Amino acid sequence: MKIIHTDVLVIGGGLAGLRLAIGAKRRGHDALILSLVPAKRSHSKAAQGGMQASLGNVVKGQGDNEDVHFEDTVRGSDWGADQDVVRMFVNTAPKAVRELAAWGVPWSRVRKGDREVIINGQKVTITERDEAQGLVAQRDFGGTKKWRTCYAADGTGHAMINAVADQAIADSIPVHERKEALALIHDGGRCYGAIVRDLITGELSAYVASATAICTGGAGRVYRTTTNAVICEGMGHAIAMETGVAALGNMEAVQFHPTGIFPAGILVTEGCRGDGGLLKDVDGHRFMPDYEPEKKELASRDVVSRRMEEHIKKGKGVKSRFGEHLWLDITLLGEKHIHTNLREVWDICHYFLGVDPVKEMIPVKPAQHYTMGGVRTDATGQSPALKGLFSAGEASCWDMHGFNRLGGNSVAETVVAGMIVGETIANYCDDRANEPSIPTALVREFLEREQAKLTAFTKGGGTEDASLIKGEMQDLMTTKVGIFRTGADLEEAVDKLQKLLVRSRRIGLRSSSPGANPELVTAYRVQRMLKLAVTIAYGASVRTESRGAHFRSDYPRRNDAEWLKRTLATWKGESDTLPTLAYEALDVKRMELPPGWRGYGAKDYIDHPDTPERQKEVEAIRARHADDRFAMQAALLPYEHLLPPGLRGRNERIDERF
Amino acid sequence: MAETNNHRKLRFHILRYNPAQPGDEPRIQTYELEEAPGMTLFIALTELREKLDPSLQFDFVCRAGICGSCGMMINGRPSLACRTVTKDLEADISLAPLPVFELIGDLSVNTGKWMRGMSETLETWVHMPETQRDLKRIEEAMDPALAEEIYELDRCIECGCCVSSCGTARMREDFVGAVGLNKIARFRLDPRDKRTDADFYELVGDDNGVFGCMSLLACHDVCPKNLPLQTQIAFLRRKMVTTGIS
Numbered sequence A: 001m002k003i004i005h006t007d008v009l010v011i012g013g014g015l016a017g018l019r020l021a022i023g024a025k026r027r028g029h030d031a032l033i034l035s036l037v038p039a040k041r042s043h044s045k046a047a048q049g050g051m052q053a054s055l056g057n058v059v060k061g062q063g064d065n066e067d068v069h070f071e072d073t074v075r076g077s078d079w080g081a082d083q084d085v086v087r088m089f090v091n092t093a094p095k096a097v098r099e100l101a102a103w104g105v106p107w108s109r110v111r112k113g114d115r116e117v118i119i120n121g122q123k124v125t126i127t128e129r130d131e132a133q134g135l136v137a138q139r140d141f142g143g144t145k146k147w148r149t150c151y152a153a154d155g156t157g158h159a160m161i162n163a164v165a166d167q168a169i170a171d172s173i174p175v176h177e178r179k180e181a182l183a184l185i186h187d188g189g190r191c192y193g194a195i196v197r198d199l200i201t202g203e204l205s206a207y208v209a210s211a212t213a214i215c216t217g218g219a220g221r222v223y224r225t226t227t228n229a230v231i232c233e234g235m236g237h238a239i240a241m242e243t244g245v246a247a248l249g250n251m252e253a254v255q256f257h258p259t260g261i262f263p264a265g266i267l268v269t270e271g272c273r274g275d276g277g278l279l280k281d282v283d284g285h286r287f288m289p290d291y292e293p294e295k296k297e298l299a300s301r302d303v304v305s306r307r308m309e310e311h312i313k314k315g316k317g318v319k320s321r322f323g324e325h326l327w328l329d330i331t332l333l334g335e336k337h338i339h340t341n342l343r344e345v346w347d348i349c350h351y352f353l354g355v356d357p358v359k360e361m362i363p364v365k366p367a368q369h370y371t372m373g374g375v376r377t378d379a380t381g382q383s384p385a386l387k388g389l390f391s392a393g394e395a396s397c398w399d400m401h402g403f404n405r406l407g408g409n410s411v412a413e414t415v416v417a418g419m420i421v422g423e424t425i426a427n428y429c430d431d432r433a434n435e436p437s438i439p440t441a442l443v444r445e446f447l448e449r450e451q452a453k454l455t456a457f458t459k460g461g462g463t464e465d466a467s468l469i470k471g472e473m474q475d476l477m478t479t480k481v482g483i484f485r486t487g488a489d490l491e492e493a494v495d496k497l498q499k500l501l502v503r504s505r506r507i508g509l510r511s512s513s514p515g516a517n518p519e520l521v522t523a524y525r526v527q528r529m530l531k532l533a534v535t536i537a538y539g540a541s542v543r544t545e546s547r548g549a550h551f552r553s554d555y556p557r558r559n560d561a562e563w564l565k566r567t568l569a570t571w572k573g574e575s576d577t578l579p580t581l582a583y584e585a586l587d588v589k590r591m592e593l594p595p596g597w598r599g600y601g602a603k604d605y606i607d608h609p610d611t612p613e614r615q616k617e618v619e620a621i622r623a624r625h626a627d628d629r630f631a632m633q634a635a636l637l638p639y640e641h642l643l644p645p646g647l648r649g650r651n652e653r654i655d656e657r658f
Numbered sequence B: 001m002a003e004t005n006n007h008r009k010l011r012f013h014i015l016r017y018n019p020a021q022p023g024d025e026p027r028i029q030t031y032e033l034e035e036a037p038g039m040t041l042f043i044a045l046t047e048l049r050e051k052l053d054p055s056l057q058f059d060f061v062c063r064a065g066i067c068g069s070c071g072m073m074i075n076g077r078p079s080l081a082c083r084t085v086t087k088d089l090e091a092d093i094s095l096a097p098l099p100v101f102e103l104i105g106d107l108s109v110n111t112g113k114w115m116r117g118m119s120e121t122l123e124t125w126v127h128m129p130e131t132q133r134d135l136k137r138i139e140e141a142m143d144p145a146l147a148e149e150i151y152e153l154d155r156c157i158e159c160g161c162c163v164s165s166c167g168t169a170r171m172r173e174d175f176v177g178a179v180g181l182n183k184i185a186r187f188r189l190d191p192r193d194k195r196t197d198a199d200f201y202e203l204v205g206d207d208n209g210v211f212g213c214m215s216l217l218a219c220h221d222v223c224p225k226n227l228p229l230q231t232q233i234a235f236l237r238r239k240m241v242t243t244g245i246s
C-alpha cells in the first residue's frame, strides 16, 4: 500500500486551493495539492469579468467601501448569506486584490482624464481623477451599487491563476496533477486524508494528512447546459457527503447565468452588460427596462435569467433549430473597446459562432453557472461535523453567497477564503493536540473498499451504460430542476433520479483498458454525481418558497417566517437513494442587515417574526453612531475577532487616507 | 449561425497508442461520424468516445479555448481542438498527439509536467524583495499602457502548440521553447520583478534558451492566442547578445 504523508492535503488546484496552500506553507507546514488537471487549467482560469473589491479608485466607484459591498452581497444572497462571513470577506477583498497586484496580476489600470463609456444605452463622458492614475480600475457588474469589479481585460481568472500558481511554484508547493481524490479517509469523527487515483496509471494510493481541504470547485456538470468546464463534476462535494458525517449546505441553490452563448453554453462575461451591452428580443426591443426599471440589465443574475425566460415564454424569443434564444447586443461599445476589454468574448463569438460581435448581436440564453451550495463550514472554514476537514472556494458553503452569488464575488471569494482558511489550517496544524496518530488499518480498509468498488465495474457483471445514465441525469436536471421550479416537476425529478441512482449501481464497462480508462472514470463519477443531483432536486422540492436563484413558480414569495434557514444534507448509508435533510436557522437577531426588499425583483415576501424588532434595534444603533461608520459597524456586528490577525484593519482608499 | 450543414460523414483518422497496455503498438484507427451543425472537435471526440470507443483518450477542460488542455495535431498542425469547428475541415480529419511532450495515451500528452519543469527552470514568478507589502495601503500605481502590455504577454495558456511546432524543442530536451522565452519577456517587462538583464541572461543566455532558437518562427504561426512571439524572441535575443557581451 502506497502512503504519502503531508501536513496539509489540498484537494483542488484552482484559485482557492492554491491560495490556501500558499498560506499554510508560508506558516511552515508542508502542503500538497491534488488536481485532476494541471493547476493552471482549473476552472478558475475561465473567469472573465472580474473580482469585486471596494477599492473606490474609479469615479463611478467613489464612495464605495466595505459597508456598500456588504449590503450588495447580502441583498444579492436574498438574505441567505452568513453575515459574519460577508463582513470578513468584504474587509479582506481589497487586501486580496492588492496582494495579487504585488504578485504580478496585470490588473487593468485607471487612466486619468476624460473617457467615454456606455451607461444605460447612452454614451457618457466621465472624468477620472488625477490621483487615481495607474491604480487598479473597476467596472460595473450586476447587483452592485458602485463600480467595484477589478479586472484584467476579460481574462481576469486567467491572470489571477497564472500569478497564484506561479507563487505556489516559487514556494515549492508540489502539485500532484492528474490525481483524483476518490474518498476521504475518516473514522466518523476525524478526517485523515484521502484515497487517490492516478489518472494516468490507474493506481490507487493513500494521502495521509493532519488537515484536509476540499477546494474542488463547482458541480455544474450535473446539468446538460452549463458554462462550467467539463471537470466541474462536484466530486469534492460528493466525497464529503459520502463520509455520512460532513454536511452539504444549500445544494438547491443553483445559479443560472443570463448570457451563455447559444447553443453551446459557453459563457460571455457579465462585463458585457456591465460595460453597457443590452439584451434584446426577436423585435430588437430592449426588454429589461420593462421588467426591472431600477437595475435593467444589471439586476442580479437570478432576476435577469428569470426575466429572460419569462420574455421567451411570452413569444418574444428568437426561434432557431436548436430552440429559442435572445440577443446580447454589444455593438454599441465599439470596435476598440471590444478588441481590448472584451477580447475573449470576441474570440469566443468568432470561433464558436462565426459571429463578429463588433457588428452582430450574440445569441444568448441562460445556462447553469454556479454552485452556491457546498461543504458546510463555519466562519473559519472548518467543517463543524468532521474534525480536520476544511473547505474553501466554490466547493464550500462558507456561506457568503446565500441563495445567489453576485458576479465578481466568486473569484474574490476564492482568494479571500484561501487567505483566511490557510491561516485557520496553519493554526490547526500548530496545535500538537491535532497531530493524527495514523490508524494504518483504517487507511488500508478505505483503500481496499475503493479498489473493490472499481473492480466491481469491470468484474461485477453490470450491464448499464455509464454515459447514457449521465446523459439522462443531465437532461432531467436541465428540464425539471432549472430556473423555474414547481413541486410536480421536482417530485418527478427526485423519483427519476433515484431510479437512475439505483441503475447506476449496475454499471458495467465495455472497455477494460489499463491505465487512464476514461469509461471507468465516467462510471464511478456518475454514481456520485447522481447523489448530488438528487440532493439538489430533493432540497428544492422541500423548500416551498422562492429565494435568490431558487424559484418556485408555485411558491413565488420569499418566506422568511418558515425558510430563513440553511439546508444541510448528509448521506447516511451507501444503499440510500435520498440524502438526510436537516435545517440550520439564520439568526435575525444578530443580523447587521435584517431581511427586506432587495432593490430589484419581487417586492413581495413574508417577514420573519423577529425582523421588525431587529430592524428597530439596528436603526437605533445606526442613529447613535451616525458620524462614524466603523463604530456603527462594530456595534451592529462585531466580526474582526474571526479574522486572522494579519488580515484585520481598515483599508486605505483615495478618499480614506491613513 | 452554423445552419449550413448537410450532414456530411466525417472520417477521423486517429493515432492510437496506450503505453499502459503491454504490447500495444501505435496505429491509425478510423472512425466515422455524422457531422452536426456547430460541431467542434470537442463535440465530435466526446461523441466518438460515448458511442464508438470508450477507451479513446484525450483532454478537454474549458472547451472554450481558454485553458490550453486540448492542443493536438489536427491535420498535421498543432491547434486547439475545442475551438476547431468541423465545418472548416475536410471530411477526412487526422488527429495525433502533440510531439515533444510525454505521451499519456492516444491524443493525451503531459504538457503540465513539461510546463512545471520550464517554470521551475526559468523561475516564472515575480521576484520581489523580501519586505512584505502592507496590504491595507493603496496599491502601487502602474502605467495603464504598461499593464496592458504585460497582460498581452500574460495571455499564454501553456497549451504547448509552440513547443510542438519547434525544431529545436524536438532536438534539445531542455530547450525552454517560445512559451519560456515569452515568459521571460513578460517578467522582464514587469517593474514588480526586480531581476536584472544579467539575471535573465543566466536563465536563457544559452542554447537551451535564446541561442538555441533558429528563428524559423513556426511557433509564432501556430500560437492560438496570437502572442507576438516573433517580436519577443527577436527582442530578447538582441538584448541577451548585448547583455552577454557587456
Ligand SMILES: Cc1cc2nc3c(=O)[nH]c(=O)nc-3n(C[C@H](O)[C@H](O)[C@H](O)COP(=O)(O)OP(=O)(O)OC[C@H]3O[C@@H](n4cnc5c(N)ncnc54)[C@H](O)[C@@H]3O)c2cc1C
Binding pocket: A011, A012, A013, A014, A015, A016, A017, A034, A035, A036, A037, A038, A039, A042, A043, A044, A045, A046, A047, A048, A049, A050, A051, A052, A156, A157, A179, A180, A181, A182, A215, A216, A217, A218, A227, A228, A229, A231, A232, A235, A236, A267, A269, A369, A370, A392, A393, A394, A395, A407, A408, A409, A410, A411, A412, A414
Ligand atoms: C465561464 C465562467 C466565468 C466566470 N467568471 C467569473 C468572474 O468573472 N468573476 C467571478 O467572481 N467568478 C467567475 N466565475 C466563477 C469562478 O470562476 C469560480 O467559481 C471559481 O474560479 C472557482 O474556483 P475554485 O478554486 O473554487 O475551483 P476551481 O477553479 O474550479 O478548481 C477546482 C480544482 O479542483 C480540482 N478537483 C476537482 N475534483 C477533484 C478531485 N476529486 N480530486 C482532485 N482534484 C479535484 C480540479 O482539478 C481543480 O484544480 C466564472 C465561472 C465560469 C463558469
Ligand code: SF4
Binding pocket: B155, B156, B157, B158, B159, B160, B161, B162, B163, B178, B179, B182, B222, B223, B224, B225, B226, B227, B229
Ligand atoms: S506561447 Fe502560444 S502556443 Fe505557446 S504555450 Fe503559450 S499560448 Fe500556447
Ligand code: SF4
Binding pocket: B162, B165, B166, B167, B168, B169, B177, B178, B212, B213, B214, B215, B216, B217, B218, B219, B220, B233
Ligand atoms: S522561432 Fe525558435 S522557438 Fe520558435 S519554433 Fe523556431 S526555433 Fe522554436
Ligand code: FES
Binding pocket: B059, B060, B061, B062, B063, B064, B065, B066, B067, B068, B069, B070, B071, B080, B081, B082, B083
Ligand atoms: S479545452 Fe480548454 S483550450 Fe481547449
